[in-house]
Amino acid sequence: MNTPESTQKNVFGKPLKPCCLQTATGFFRDGFCHTVEQDTGRHTVCALMTADFLEFSLSKGNDLTTPKPEWDFPGLKEGDRWCICAARWNEAFEAHVAPPVFLEATHHETLNIIPLAVLQKFAVQ
Template identity: 55%
Template sequence: MLQKNVLGTELKSCSCNPMTGWYRDGSCRTDSSDYGRHTVCAVMTDQFLSYSQAQGNDLSTPQIGFPGLKKGDHWCLCAPRWKEAFEDGMAPLINLEATEESTLKIIDLEILMKFSHNNNS
């Protein structure tokens, strides 16, 4: 089944280098077993990576099977984590075409559009 993005069109790939997504297939698609809702295709910034590490989720340090993220990498973030970063003034830009539509249950489209990487690149 083809999943849609927050704009209502076909969900695009987020990143294959590094390989991201709940399924580790480059897409922010999801299913009912993805309790974290890894649906927001975010563009990493040094500010966000430091913020995430301070929140207890170190995305910068390489681990077995995980290269560690750096500024400019695209990554499927958990929608609740992105919303928390937004509320704390630390949210990274996102790729709307690669952000899965169920994100809209957690974050309003108007907010997502203000953080569109496509509008700011």
């Protein structure tokens, strides 16, 4: 299977890589952390889910673990990749529970909220 390509850019200014193709993540559910003006949450950070982050998100009123088939949402578990909101990642960072990120799959719009130097400290391959 060929990996789809994106015309949008990652935090390095290169073509955005897919975040997860097994589970359709992202604002468009296309596997990428693509964004447009209508994506008011800015689902631009490709993150590796951790138990701490999932618990933190739940405490903020966003249950990411319960499947919601009507929204094409499978429910997440530790180890899954998912495009999360840049502001929520930043909140988690401030609370010391930020999940690891895949920089090549994180949209450059994220840099309007989170500095690259901060993201790089949480980078995984």
